[in-house]
Amino acid sequence: MKKITKLGILMMAVAMIFSLAACSSGKTTTSTAKKYVIATDTTFKPFEYENDKGERVGIDIDLLAAIAKDQGFDYELKAVGFDAALGEVTSGQSDGMIAGMSITDARKATFDFSDPYFDSGVVMAVSASNTTVKTYADLSGQKVAVKNGTEGATFAESIKAQYGFETVSFPDSANMYEDVKAGNSAALFEDYPVIGDAIASGVPLKMMGNMEAGNSYGFAVKKGQNADLLKMFNAGLADVKANGEYQKILDTYIKK
Incomplete structure (x- = not known):
């Protein structure tokens, strides 16, 4: 057995003192903070x-980043599509989701929502070359494209019997736009800021008629779960609205 020298004993004592001091101060050398998964x-x-650089950007993305920074929590972003994001949260694979998700009574049965962070609306759009569809009545006997889970889809379903059209559902906006451009569907219903941005970006569509009132968007978690995350989101949202960061984000992506 090796002998323990006086110097060795002294070094051990010093190490014990620092260890006790760290414990008494409540500080640890490793972080136990949870990293949230957001779909x-x-x-x-x-x-x-x-964007063109392959970076994931947008109002929701920048807003989440600003709120996480304000509240001091870490997260992993999972871009999986709207329908898949719903499944991710309900199954517990993701802690929350932010995806232009309208706050509705039906969804409140499954999700807990944050305070609203954006007020949207719904509008009809047709191909830029279309000269026959000007009102909802012109949709009689035709197909209308919608995106799964959107306010536009909900609105279209609510009026299709009245105006006699059939809805065709798509998992994403890009394929929905292509269907209308190709003439397979006579029109589409989409959230106003989304279709407005698409048209401004060069998609050959045009809006027809007035904007219909829509629901607000909210951040969502599984009902009864992740209350702390929801609380931090609400607190951070209030902060970024108060300090002007929220408006800067909107101005970056919504051109007036």
């Missing part, structure tokens, strides 16, 4: 999309 859509510009 989002893939293409719902200007709320979430990939």
Whole structure:
């Protein structure tokens, strides 16, 4: 057995003192903070999309980053598509989702929502070359494209019997736009800021008629779960609205 020298004993004593001091102060050398998994859509510009550099950007993406920074929590973003994001949260694979998700009574049965962070609306759009569809009545006997889970889809379903059209559902906005451009569907219903951004970006569509009132968007967690995350989101949202960061984000993506 090796002998323990006086110097060795002294060094051990010093190490014990520092260890006790760290414990008494409540500080540790490793972080135990939870890293939240947040699901989002893939293409719902200007709320979430990939830019020319392959970076995921948009109102939802920047807002989440600003709130996380304000509240001091870490997160991993999972861009899986709207329908998949719903499943991720309900199954517990993701802690929350931010994906231009309208706050509705039906969804409140499954999700707990944050305070509203954006007020939207719904509008009809047709191909830029279309000269026959000007009102809802012109949709009689035709197909109308909608995106799964959107306010536009909900609105279209609510009036299709009245105006006699059939809805065709798509998992993302890009394929929905292509269907209308190709003439397979006579029109589409989409959230106003989303279709407005698409048209401004060069998609050959045009809006027809007036905007219909829509629900507000909210951050969502599984009902009864992740209350702390929801509380931090609300607190951070209030802070970034108060300090002007929220408006800067909107101005970046919604051109007036």
